[in-house]
Amino acid sequence: MSLYDDKPWLARYASGQPSEIEVEHDNAVDMFAAAVARDPEGDIIRYFDGRITRRELDELSDAFAAGLADAGFAPRERVAVYAQNVPQFVIAQLGTWKAGGIAVSVNPMNRERELELVLQDSGASVLVCLRGLYREVARNVVAGTQVRTVITTSELEHQTRNDQRLFSGVDGAPCEGAVDMAEVLERYRGQSAPEVSLGPDDVALLTYTSGTTGPPKGAMTTHRNVVFNAQTYRDWIGIGSEDVILGVAPLFHITGLIGHVAVSLLTGAPLVLMYRWDPAVTLETIREEEATFTVGSITVFIALMNSPGAKKEDLASLTKIYSGGAPIPPSTVTAFQKTYGHYIHNIYGLTETTSPSHGVPLGADAPVDPATGALSVGVPVYGTVVRIVGEDGEDLPAGEVGELVTSGPQVVSGYWNKPEETAHAMGGGRFRTGDVGYMDADGWFYLVDRKKDQINAGGYKIWPREVEDVLYEHEAVREAAVVGVPDPYRGETVKAFVSLRPGATAEPEELIAFCKQRMAAYKYPRQVEVLDELPKTVTGKLLRRDLRTREQQRSTAT
Structure with missing residues (x-):
């Protein structure tokens, strides 16, 4: 029996092979x-008081x-x-x-x-x-x-x-x-x-990877990729010309390129632009334009929650909210829903998958894995096949952790002028994401972390994401990032960097004790450092690499 036989709403999204999906336009x-x-004559771009x-x-x-x-x-x-x-x-x-x-x-x-x-x-x-x-x-x-x-x-x-x-x-x-x-x-x-x-296979975009795990590479995004995932946003979320798209994601990023620009060009829904991100301006713009849909990093929604004077009615029209590009702590989704009355739907993809490969269907709540506390990133979108594979490349059963390998019409054709990297990451038409996760028995997918971010403390393997999710449960924590740092006894140990909510206070010792009560002894952070702001990419993705580099430099200096 298929995992989806008794779940028709999941079957709608998970069924099908790439060849069965109609891409409606050649370019x-x-x-x-x-x-x-x-x-x-309908608006396609709104920019403050300007209209195009x-x-x-x-x-x-x-x-x-x-x-x-x-x-x-x-x-x-x-x-x-x-x-x-x-x-x-x-x-x-x-x-x-x-x-x-x-x-x-x-x-x-x-x-x-x-x-x-x-x-x-x-x-x-x-x-x-x-x-x-x-x-x-x-x-x-x-x-x-x-x-x-x-x-x-x-x-x-x-x-x-x-x-x-x-x-x-x-x-x-x-x-x-x-x-x-x-x-x-x-x-x-x-x-x-x-x-x-x-033609459909002509390259439309060179979209450079964020460089969080190495030098940026130009992903060759074809016109077929662009049209297919514009359709995915439209059909998955139910976006039509009557919607108003709030452009909170940077347009240079794949989320902005597809989740804002491409879906606007496909549906004709007006795209509201605000030059650069500012929480107060964004709240005013939502009210003025009666924006209905947006997709952005979870840090955007955290900032809106912490914006002085923010009220529930500010976001009354914004009923279709999605977030991707960075892990979403379940506690943040709960807090946002309590503040504004709207649920943040998870969506997952990479530059190489032209934005989404997975998503939580509109109107559904993503499950939280009771064992890890991870929030599901959803199920594969239309015509997309995602496998969980082990180190040997073989498929793993439900519940076991491995690398996500994605096939579908949204996977880019390769990296610009990098045939070796293309062959390694995308050989056989399957994209090796470098992300580690698992699928549960009901077909929901969960991310654990990036393969390169795993911490090895005295032989115990620790995923930073799990520690970060616990820290987000503390009422004073606004953002958290966890890395492995050198340790003379364990080889590596867990260090957490946090920023605090406005007006909140918390000492490192308090945060360490908070985690110690909620995690296995080998997982909780032995060190916590409080910063005003954590380093992030312009899209809001926390840069663990920068924090690791800083710790390595400190270690070398001493």
């Missing part, structure tokens, strides 16, 4: 064209594509987009596709060395960036790369509110030596995009 440009045809309709976005992206072509841009060349959550990001990405190119998303927090790495690795011939980023970073880098054209733009455009909480100190003056994006759009507006051929 992301056709996907958007269908939305324009359905309702050209579907017809206008179609015209603006045509103009961008025509400008690229006139400058000698050829199909399959790369355009790097180095910007925050502004409308120009979407215009440039869609315009790049219309010109037959590949959009390269660049983390706006990148500095010279990091930006140069992405530009060199991708071979981008065009760089689109905010003016401030050009002055501070990019102009010191581009001369040594293949970039022929730099197009700059301002975060002040497409709106007039100029909220000083976000825009204080922003210089909107044009940059010398760069092309102004507004001038390009004005000059070429009304012209058609060049005639290009885009």
Whole structure:
């Protein structure tokens, strides 16, 4: 008997093979064209008091594509987009596709060395960036790369509110030596995009991995990947043109690219952008725009809970809430639901799976494993096969811990210019995630941790995630990250780093004792350090690697 025979709601999501799933459009440009045809005058982007309709976005992206072509841009060349959550990001990405190119998303927090790495690795011939980023970073880098054209733009455009909480100190003056994006759009507006051929297997995006476990690699995300997982968001969560998408995830990240931009282009639902993340601005925006859906890191929702003056009615419209990219402590889901009345649904995926491979169906509560306290990341989404395998590569039975290996239409075609890494991670059409977890007897999946994060204390294996989940149960703890540090007796021991809720106090000894009462003797942290803020990626993922490096440097110094 199948695990899903007596669970029809699970069977709906877990059944099927990749070949059985219909990808409705050959490419992301056709996907958007269908939305324009359905309702050209509906909003597609909202940026403070600015509005861009579907017809206008179609015209603006045509103009961008025509400008690229006139400058000698050829199909399959790369355009790097180095910007925050502004409308120009979407215009440039869609315009790049219309010109037959590949959009390269660049983390706006990148500095010279990091930006140069992405530009060199991708071979981008065009760089689109905010003016401030050009002055501070990019102009010191581009001369040594293949970039022929730099197009700059301002975060002040497409709106007039100029909220000083976000825009204080922003210089909107044009940059010398760069092309102004507004001038390009004005000059070429009304012209058609060049005639290009885009197939499902053509690369749409180079999306660079976060580098939490090593140097970033450019995942080659195809148009089929983009369209398929835009459909997944739409159908799994029930997103339609009447929804309003709140853009809290950075657009350069795969969550923002698919869970915000792609699903908006597919459904026609307006995407609300806020330049950069600010809890107070976000709460106001939810109320003003009556946002209904968002997906972001759990740190976003923790910040909203701790925002001064936040009220239940602030999030009344936001009924479809998903979180991915970082582990979710069950206690946080409970606290958020108590505060706002809405349940945070888990969703799981990686850059290499074009965002989700698993999710908790809307309206369902994820189970919590009583043995580990882990919150389930859901069940595999449409047409996706996920296996739990041991060190020998063989399938493991339900309940046993192994590596998650994923197959499906969302798995990218490989890493840019890295055939060996591609063969290792994606050989045989199966992506080895590097994440460790298990499936229970009911078909729910749970993550334990990254393989490389496991701590070995005197022969006892400890997963940081389990210790972190216990720390999150303490009323004073806002965030927690656990790493292994050198220990003369055990080889390695457990150290926890925590930040505290506003106004809360807790001594390290108190937190150690709290964990000791709730965990096996070999698991609880022997050291706790309280920090104002824990290091995170721009997407909110806690950087254990940075904490380990700091501890290693301390050890070396002594």
